[in-house]
Amino acid sequence: xxxxxxxxxxxxxxxxxxxxxxxxxxxxxxxxxxxxxxxxxxxxxxxxxxxxxxxxxxxxxxxxxxxxxxxxxxxxxxxxxxxxxxxxxxxxxxxxxxxxxxxxxxxxxxxxxxxxxxxxxxxxxxxxxxxxxxxxxxxxxxxxxxxxxxxxxxxxxxxxxxxxxxxxxxxxxxxxxxxxxxxxxxxxxxxxxxxxxxxxxxxxxxxxxxxxxxxxxxxxxxxxxxxxxxxxxxxxxxxxxxxxxxxxxxxxxxxxxxxxxxxxxxxxxxxxxxxxxxxxxxxxxxxxxxxxxxxxxxxxxxxxxxxx
Amino acid sequence: xxxxxxxxxxxxxxxxxxxxxxxxxxxxxxxxxxxxxxxxxxxxxxxxxxxxxxxxxxxxxxxxxxxxxxxxxxxxxxxxxxxxxxxxxxxxxxxxxxxxxxxxxxxxxxxxxxxxxxxxxxxxxxxxxxxxxxxxxxxxxxxxxxxxxxxxxxxxxxxxxxxxxxxxxxxxxxxxxxxxxxxxxxxxxxxxxxxxxxxxxxxxxxxxxxxxxxxxxxxxxxxxxxxxxxxxxxxxxxxxxxxxxxxxxxxxxxxxxxxxxxxxxxxxxxxxxxxxxxxxxxxxxxxxxxxxxxxxxxxxxxxxxxxxxxxxxxxxxxxxxxxxxxxxxxxxxxxxxxxxxxxxxxxxxxxxxxxxxxxxxxxxxxxxxxxxxxxxxxxxxxxxxxxxxxxxxxxxxxxxxxxxxxxxxxxxxxxxxxxxxxxxxxxxxxxxxxxxx
Numbered sequence: 084x085x086x087x088x089x090x091x092x093x094x095x096x097x098x099x100x101x102x103x104x105x106x107x108x109x110x111x112x113x114x115x116x117x118x119x120x121x122x123x124x125x126x127x128x129x130x131x132x133x134x135x136x137x138x139x140x141x142x143x144x145x146x147x148x149x150x151x152x153x154x155x156x157x158x159x160x161x162x163x164x165x166x167x168x169x170x171x172x173x174x175x176x177x178x179x180x181x182x183x184x185x186x187x188x189x190x191x192x193x194x195x196x197x198x199x200x201x202x203x204x205x206x207x208x209x210x211x212x213x214x215x216x217x218x219x220x221x222x223x224x225x226x227x228x229x230x231x232x233x234x235x236x237x238x239x240x241x242x243x244x245x246x247x248x249x250x251x252x253x254x255x256x257x258x259x260x261x262x263x264x265x266x267x268x269x270x271x272x273x274x275x276x277x278x279x280x281x282x283x284x285x286x287x288x289x290x291x292x293x294x295x296x297x298x299x300x301x302x303x304x305x306x307x308x309x310x311x312x313x314x315x316x317x318x319x320x321x322x323x324x325x326x327x328x329x330x331x332x333x334x335x336x337x338x339x340x341x342x343x344x345x346x347x348x349x350x351x352x353x354x355x356x357x358x359x360x361x362x363x364x365x366x367x368x369x370x371x372x373x374x375x376x377x378x379x380x381x382x383x384x385x386x387x388x389x390x391x
Numbered sequence: 392x393x394x395x396x397x398x399x400x401x402x403x404x405x406x407x408x409x410x411x412x413x414x415x416x417x418x419x420x421x422x423x424x425x426x427x428x429x430x431x432x433x434x435x436x437x438x439x440x441x442x443x444x445x446x447x448x449x450x451x452x453x454x455x456x457x458x459x460x461x462x463x464x465x466x467x468x469x470x471x472x473x474x475x476x477x478x479x480x481x482x483x484x485x486x487x488x489x490x491x492x493x494x495x496x497x498x499x500x501x502x503x504x505x506x507x508x509x510x511x512x513x514x515x516x517x518x519x520x521x522x523x524x525x526x527x528x529x530x531x532x533x534x535x536x537x538x539x540x541x542x543x544x545x546x547x548x549x550x551x552x553x554x555x556x557x558x559x560x561x562x563x564x565x566x567x568x569x570x571x572x573x574x575x576x577x578x579x580x581x582x583x584x585x586x587x588x589x590x591x592x593x594x595x596x597x598x599x600x601x602x603x604x605x606x607x608x609x610x611x612x613x614x615x616x617x618x619x620x621x622x623x624x625x626x627x628x629x630x631x632x633x634x635x636x637x638x639x640x641x642x643x644x645x646x647x648x649x650x651x652x653x654x655x656x657x658x659x660x661x662x663x664x665x666x667x668x669x670x671x672x673x674x675x676x677x678x679x680x681x682x683x684x685x686x687x688x689x690x691x692x693x694x695x696x697x698x699x700x701x702x703x704x705x706x707x708x709x710x711x712x713x714x715x716x717x718x719x720x721x722x723x724x725x726x727x728x729x730x731x732x733x734x735x736x737x738x739x740x741x742x743x744x745x746x747x748x749x750x751x752x753x754x755x756x757x758x759x760x761x762x763x764x765x766x767x768x769x770x771x772x773x774x775x776x777x778x779x780x781x782x783x784x785x786x787x788x789x790x791x792x793x794x795x796x797x798x799x800x801x802x803x804x805x806x807x808x809x810x811x812x813x814x815x816x817x818x819x820x821x822x823x824x825x826x827x828x
Contacts, residue, residue, distance in 0.1 A: 098824050134611040136811070153614075161611045165813070167604030183397055184612035228608070330755065 086269040087112040087236060088133065093142035095128055101127040103143070104291040110284070111238075112270060115262055117282035117299075118271040119383060124288045126271050127164070130238055134161050135267075146236065157186035160234035164241040164271075166225050167282060168213045175209035178228050185232040192231065199227045203253075219250055226254055230261060237261065238269045255281065275380035285379070287386055294390045299379070306377045306385065309351045312336050314371030315363060320345040323367060330362070344370060394613045395621050402596065402625025409631065416633050428648050441724035442487035442517070445469050447477045448492040450501055452528055464517070479506055488513055490521065498533050502526075554681070564650065567685045568777075572749050574689070574771030576699055579744050581634075582705050582768055583737060589630040589706070590713040590733075593622050594726060597717030597810070606810045617804030617808040620799075623710045689776055697775050704791045705768025708798055709733060715802035719817050740769035752777040762787050764794035 088110040095103040103125045110116045120126050131137045133144055135156060144151040146158065169177055175196060178363060182192035200206045203223060213221060222245045230237065238260070243251045258281065262268055270282060278299075283306065285302065287295035295302065315337075319324045325347055327333055336346040345367070354374070363369055376386070406412055446458065447469045456709070458466045469477045474491055490507040495501045505525060507518060534541045555567075597619075609618060710766045716729040743766060746757040752774050761771040761779070767787045771779070771781040808825040810815070817825075 132813075137612050156612055159611070161608070163604075163607040165607060167606055169405070169599075170603055170607075171409075180397065181608065181612065184394055184609065285538065340555075381493055383607045 086110060087147060088269070089145040090129070090133070091143045091145065093129065093139045093144065094253065094271050095125075095132060095137065095139050098148075101291050103132070103139070104345040105144075106288065106291075106293045108286045112265060112267055113262065113265060114283040115258070115270055115281050117271055117278045117285040117348050117379075119273075119278065119285055119286070119379075120288035121387060122273075125291045127240065127289055127336065129288065130161070130163075130240060130269070130271060133236075133238065134159060145367070154186075157232060158234050159236045159238065160185075160229040161238045161384065162225060162229040162242060164244070164353050166222075167230075168221065168225065171212055173209070174216070174224055178224065178231060178321065179377045181228050182231045184345075185234075187232045189267045194227060195231050195233070196227070197277075203227070218245055223250065223254075223368055224245055226257070230257075231264060234258065234266070235268070236267050238271075240271045241273070242270070242375040243272070243274065250390060275383060278379040285384065289390045292390070295382070295386050297329065300316050302382060305378055307354075308375070309354050311349050311356055311359065312338065312371065312373040312375050313347050313349060313363060313369060314338070314340055314342075315347070315367040316342055316370055317346045317367040326366070331359070338371070340371065342370065346371075348375065395617050395624075397620025398618060399625040399628065400614065403628050406592065406596075406626060406629035412633070416636050417640075420637050423642060424644040424648055424671055427690050428643075429650070435634045440466060443467060443482045443484075444521075444783075445477065445484075445486045446532060447472060447474065447491045450492050452492050452501070452525070452532070457526060458521075458524060460625055465478070466725055467778040474506075481508070490525075492525070497528055500538065501530055509541055566681060570682060570685045571689070571752075571776035572773070574694070574776045576777075578694075578746065578772040578803060579741065582702055582772060583741055584826075585634070585702070586706055586709045586737065589626045590710045592630075593626045593710045594713040594717035595723065596626065597714050597806075598723060598726070601718070601810055601813075602719065610781065610810065615810065618805045619711065619803060623707060623714060626710070627706060640744050657791065690778065694775050698772060700788060701768040701772050704788070706772050708764065708768075708791070708795045709737070710801040711795075711799045714804040715809070718806040719822060720809075720814060733772070736765035738771070740766035740790065744770050746774040748777075749775045753779075758783065764791045 086109045088108075088143050092105045092107055093103050094101070094105055105131060106117075106125070108116075108129075118129070128137065129334060132139050133151075135153065146155050171367060172180075179192045179194050182195070187195075195315070200209065200275060204223075205220075205223065208220065208224070209218065212293060213224075215223065228241075229239075237258075242254060242258070243349060244255060249376050255277070258268060260268075271280075272278060282299055284297065285299050286293060315323060320343075324333075324347075327347065327349070332350040333347050336348040340346070349359060351375070360369070360372065393506050409484075427650075440463075442464045443466075444458075445467050446453065446462060448454070457468075460466060464487075469480065472480070477489055477491065479592055489507040491508070493501060493504045495504065507513065507521065526761070531541055534544065600609065611622075712733055719729065720726045740760065743756060743760045747754060747760070748770060751757060757774060758769060761774050761783065762767045768791065771784070771787050771814055804826050809822075
């Protein structure tokens with residue numbers, strides 16, 4: 084697999100506090116990479132190192148196989164969690180200024196900005212001052228500014244905070260579109276549903292250390308417990324429960340259904356469920372049978388707990 | 392355009408497009424000129440009313456040479472009256488004042504017992520000139536009593552003014568010294584004003600970027616050092632623009648207003664020429680010629696070059712400290728605790744300049760403070776018109792540049808860490824820790 088960005092054993096200390104302790108991540112090209120971790124784990128520090136806002140004490144960052152250069156900032160678009168723009172500067176002027184700081188020419192910046200303003204249908208904002216816009220509108224401008232210079236690496240820190248559901252959807256679609264157009268996205272968030280929805284790869288940082296990294300599907304396979312959730316329709320739920328307790332490791336499950344069936348989670352030694360289905364089928368009517376796949380949230384909580 | 396250029400341009404534009412800045416730029420000269428003219432006008436209006444002074448001369452001291460009326464004062468004698476009646480009369484007729492010269496045997500007793508009554512406390516200048524006149528007459532009397540020929544005294548009067556010069560032959564005079572102090576002080580105060588106004592503006596601009604949270608986006612595109620320097624230079628350019636506009640406007644306005652109100656410029660310098668016309672006009676024109684001569688003898692080129700060097704050095708030094716403070720705090724209120732170390736050397740420079748340099752431009756205090764980097768821009772600028780040895784200038788500039796580099800490095804470090812720190816009010820200890828990050 085080809086990687087757009089690699090960090091190699093990055094260490095960063097603030098005084099006596101170690102913010103990152105030898106973190107190495109590999110971000111595959113053209114993927115959406117979720118950077119996860121509890122508050123204060125070191126995500127923002129890592130992102131700032133990738134953006135060359137802070138320098139690592141040791142270790143290195145590689146973009147496209149080469150060690151990160153000051154000139155690489157033009158290939159990176161960064162939308163920080165704490166964000167804002169100059170309040171008394173006009174929207175269009177401000178966007179062009181920030182794009183030019185990223186190395187774009189005035190003409191290119193103007194053309195690109197027009198394109199995005201037309202796409203979002205917000206042409207009338209061009210000459211408004213930032214302070215005249217609502218928070219949601221300002222966030223939209225912020226998003227456009229982040230992607231204006233067509234960076235190949237996009238870094239979003241809690242991108243959806245501050246957006247209403249409609250605008251959050253628009254932004255999500257744009258992120259997917261940019262990925263399809265060839266961009267690589269690093270996505271730092273606490274919102275596990277958006278990780279589930281968007282990310283191909285994840286890395287989990289806890290207490291300054293990388294504790295988990297890889298393809299989300301592979302990680303899910305690794306974290307699955309060969310547990311199957313079943314719904315069994317019988318005359319006597321209690322009797323069947325007693326009988327199955329002797330044969331399998333079971334516990335009561337909880338899911339919504341129409342009948343008063345016996346709901347169980349059954350844990351097997353491996354993922355071969357043929358025998359289980361045969362047995363259950365002989366004892367009751369199976370109206371629900373599904374393998375329990377851990378979601379991102381489960382993985383997050385489990386991994387962090389184990390690590391602690 | 393380079394990134395630094397872009398930042399300078401933005402800082403400059405955002406500053407000069409600011410409404411408060413535009414209003415200040417246009418209004419300040421009007422306010423200043425209006426105030427000067429108001430004062431002059433009021434003084435004139437005050438004087439233009441002719442004052443009447445009643446004189447009750449019981450000794451008949453002034454009989455031989457009565458007080459002469461002038462443009463602004465007229466004298467009326469009151470005879471054969473008691474002091475109380477004269478007072479009543481003066482008050483009824485609304486005279487400005489009543490001068491009472493009592494009758495005594497000895498001239499000394501007369502001198503001690505002269506009274507001047509007025510409704511309100513009198514104009515000091517007027518009283519002084521009256522005193523002078525009466526004293527003169529009394530002195531003549533005393534001369535006569537002692538049998539001294541006053542004509543001979545006049546002839547015996549000899550004036551001597553020392554011709555001051557240095558060993559190398561450079562002429563100086565007390566007047567020349569005060570002209571030099573004037574030039575030095577203008578340069579020093581100008582620098583102090585500039586540092587305080589625009590240094591503060593750099594700080595506010597840094598705080599604004601922090602509170603609006605745009606800072607992280609900017610420094611993902613440029614180095615914090617570039618941003619800081621861009622701010623300092625952009626604000627300085629805006630400041631120079633404002634100063635230039637002020638200078639031009641004030642000169643134009645003074646001439647315009649002078650023409651409009653018909654106020655003679657020479658009167659502004661001598662607003663009170665009421666009782667005694669001592670033939671000062673001749674004096675003034677002589678001073679004027681001397682003034683031009685002194686200016687032509689000043690090391691103008693050196694002064695100009697040094698003014699630019701110290702102005703830039705001083706401004707850059709202080710404004711980088713202002714930038715660091717701005718980066719360290721979240722809002723302007725918190726910045727107060729760090730202002731002391733900036734204001735203290737600035738004030739010290741001005742006070743040393745105002746006292747030590749004026750008293751002894753080459754004394755140890757003035758010399759030392761013109762070397763210490765934080766005070767040197769102001770103090771040295773004040774000393775330069777007096778002629779400073781080359782080695783002192785070199786040492787002073789070398790120290791200034793060295794400190795400037797060190798301060799910018801220090802400020803950049805604090806700036807780099809501080810701009811991303813939110814929430815807590817930093818202590819000096821913490822700032823020191825940031826230097827290690």
